[in-house]
Each structure stands twice: as C-alpha cells, then as structure tokens.
Amino acid sequence: MELRQMRYLVTIADEGNIGRAATLLYVSQPALSYALKSLEKEFGVRLFERHAGGVIETAAGRDIVAEARRLLDQADRVTAAAERHLLGRTGVLRVGFEASGAGELTTRARAEFARRHPGVRVEPKRFDWGEEATALRDGRVDVAFVWLPNDLTGLYAEIVHREPRVVGLPSGHSLAGRDGVSVLDVNDEPLMWTERAPRVWVDWWAVNPRPDGSTPRWGPTNNNVEEMLEQVAEGAAVCFAPLSMARYYARPDLSWVLLTDVEPLQVALAWVDGSGNPLVRGFAQVVRELAADDR
Structure with a gap:
C-alpha cells in the first residue's frame, strides 16, 4: 500500500x-x-x-x-x-492583530523581526472584535496579538502586553478633558457594542455588571472600529477601548479619558498549539525580548 x-x-x-x-x-x-x-x-x-x-x-x-x-x-x-x-529564514509570516493590537509593541515587533529575517515578508492582517483567534484556527494568519478575553481553544498563548482602558467621548461632552473617570460616571451613557463578538467578550469590554451591580445602558451596535468612532463622534454613544486606541485613532471630534476603576486589557501572543513553523518561533522570541525591555 x-x-x-x-x-x-x-x-x-x-x-x-x-x-x-x-x-x-x-x-x-x-x-x-x-x-x-x-x-x-x-x-x-x-x-x-x-x-x-x-x-x-x-x-x-x-x-x-x-x-x-x-x-x-x-x-x-x-x-x-x-x-x-x-525555507528557514525565507517565506511569509502573517501577523494578525485587532485595531491597535498591542500598541507600539505590535509595530516594533514586526520591524525587528523583519530586520533579523530580511528574506521573510511580514504581512500584517487586521481583524475586528475578537476575530483574530478564529483567524489563527482557520489558518488565515500564522501568529496573532489576541485581545483577551477570547476563546483560545487549540492555541498556545502567552500574555505579552497590558494597558489601561479609556472611555471615548464626543469632544463636547461634559466629561471630556478630565484626567480620569469612574465607570459609574458614565453609567447613564449609551454604550457602543457589537453583535459580532461572543457575549463574554462584549460583557467584559462593557464592564457588565458594573461595580454597583447595574447593567450598561446599551447603545448602537457596530461592525468595526471606524463605525464605532463615527457614532461616538456624532454623540450617539460612548465607547470603551484600550489606551493605545486613543493614540492610534486620535481625531479632533473625540476625547479619550482614562477609566480609573476597571481592569486593564491583556494582550496575548498566540499561535496554533503545536505549530512547527520556525518563523512563528522567531517572531515570538522577538516579542518576548521587546516585552521584557518594556517592563
């Protein structure tokens, strides 16, 4: 046979x-x-x-x-x-991320990996609202910066980045310009959310339930970052996001204020468990080194 x-x-x-x-x-x-x-x-x-x-x-x-x-x-x-x-040091490495990824670490890691592996083409692949983990399992990317919480079934993951969360407000909002606010300060504001992500993901981002046991006031839905920010800017709702999004998506009609009493976003570097791709291992090593330097 x-x-x-x-x-x-x-x-x-x-x-x-x-x-x-x-x-x-x-x-x-x-x-x-x-x-x-x-x-x-x-x-x-x-x-x-x-x-x-x-x-x-x-x-x-x-x-x-x-x-x-x-x-x-x-x-x-x-x-x-x-x-x-x-292939060794040649080929293509597809790196998934969501919105602002792991902040500056995302861009620095791709640049440093490209410097060490000049024969490898690094392709960034952006996804929306938790899809990066699914993209790994589907084979659309080789490695990804995954926003937690997320379904990591079948994946190996290690946390490489943490950052505070902020609330996005229209620039004329009464809370705009403050150094920080409690999540309860925006309890009565309609909150942007998405139907494209699992409920556990939505609830974590919405801080549901709130510290006082209340539930968010659900506002309009969106399919991606751009739709979310447009509706916030026009005053339809507020949104919760990582601090890096405030930097990457700065615009004059938005104000970003630190949320002082919610747990930070954790970002994991993840890939399919058992992957033998040497390029993934090389990228992971770069990320570990850069993340250690940032601590």
Whole structure:
C-alpha cells in the first residue's frame, strides 16, 4: 500500500468515474483500473460497485476512503513541516492583530523581526472584535496579538502586553478633558457594542455588571472600529477601548479619558498549539525580548 494508491482511491471516490479520475491523475484508465483491482485483492474486499455511469463506494470502500483521506492529510502536513524548515529564514509570516493590537509593541515587533529575517515578508492582517483567534484556527494568519478575553481553544498563548482602558467621548461632552473617570460616571451613557463578538467578550469590554451591580445602558451596535468612532463622534454613544486606541485613532471630534476603576486589557501572543513553523518561533522570541525591555 502506497500513498499514490491512496490518492487513486480518493480521486475515484470524488469523481465517481474511473475515466475521469484517470484524467485528473494523469494515468491511463486501464492502469487505474488495474491499480484498483490490485488494492481490492490486497485488502480482500470490494471497494467500489460498478454501474452504467461509473462507480460508487461500497460500505467497506467508504470506510477505507475516509481513512485514506486522513492519511493523505497527515502526509501533506509532514511535507509542509519539512518545507517550513527548508525555507528557514525565507517565506511569509502573517501577523494578525485587532485595531491597535498591542500598541507600539505590535509595530516594533514586526520591524525587528523583519530586520533579523530580511528574506521573510511580514504581512500584517487586521481583524475586528475578537476575530483574530478564529483567524489563527482557520489558518488565515500564522501568529496573532489576541485581545483577551477570547476563546483560545487549540492555541498556545502567552500574555505579552497590558494597558489601561479609556472611555471615548464626543469632544463636547461634559466629561471630556478630565484626567480620569469612574465607570459609574458614565453609567447613564449609551454604550457602543457589537453583535459580532461572543457575549463574554462584549460583557467584559462593557464592564457588565458594573461595580454597583447595574447593567450598561446599551447603545448602537457596530461592525468595526471606524463605525464605532463615527457614532461616538456624532454623540450617539460612548465607547470603551484600550489606551493605545486613543493614540492610534486620535481625531479632533473625540476625547479619550482614562477609566480609573476597571481592569486593564491583556494582550496575548498566540499561535496554533503545536505549530512547527520556525518563523512563528522567531517572531515570538522577538516579542518576548521587546516585552521584557518594556517592563
């Protein structure tokens, strides 16, 4: 039994026709038919039933084809691991982040990693409202700065950054310009929120419940940072955000005031647990060094 034969089985099952499968596999139809008969003889079971339009899996064939798919997927992962090490210091590293990420640490880490690995192209990928963890599991990014709380299932994560939270207000608001306010000072203000994030994420950002046991006054929803800030600027609501967002999204019609009595945002550097990508390990080392220098 060889991987080549497993690919034959999967392709025949997918096409339901030996002739079409042979075309996709770049082998002759007689050669593919012979290979199938040889496998059936080796396994001692019939894998496909023939009919006028082609073939269909038997009960045994369905089980064996399913295992063949898993075997081929594993073989592809083995090959990919080898290719990552073959690339060494070349390739592409996709770094996910949300809004202002981990503040200046995000930009500094990408720049320092690029300096140490001149053959690697670093691609920043921005996501909204907790999506960066899902993007890691989906394979859209290799490593990400994840705002907590978040679902870290299947991920390895280490906290690399903390920062205070602030409230965003329209510039003419009565609290604008203060050095700091309590979350209870804005208890009666409608608060921006999103339906795109899990409820636990929304409640943490909204400080729900509040220290006095009350619940926020829910305001308009949004799908991204830009929509949120537009509605805050026009006076429709206030928003809670990390301090770095106040710096990265400064605009004259907004005022940012420190929230003095809420826990800070924690940002984790995360990647798929067990990832053998050497570029991810190299990036993580850069982030650790820079984060240690910031302490």
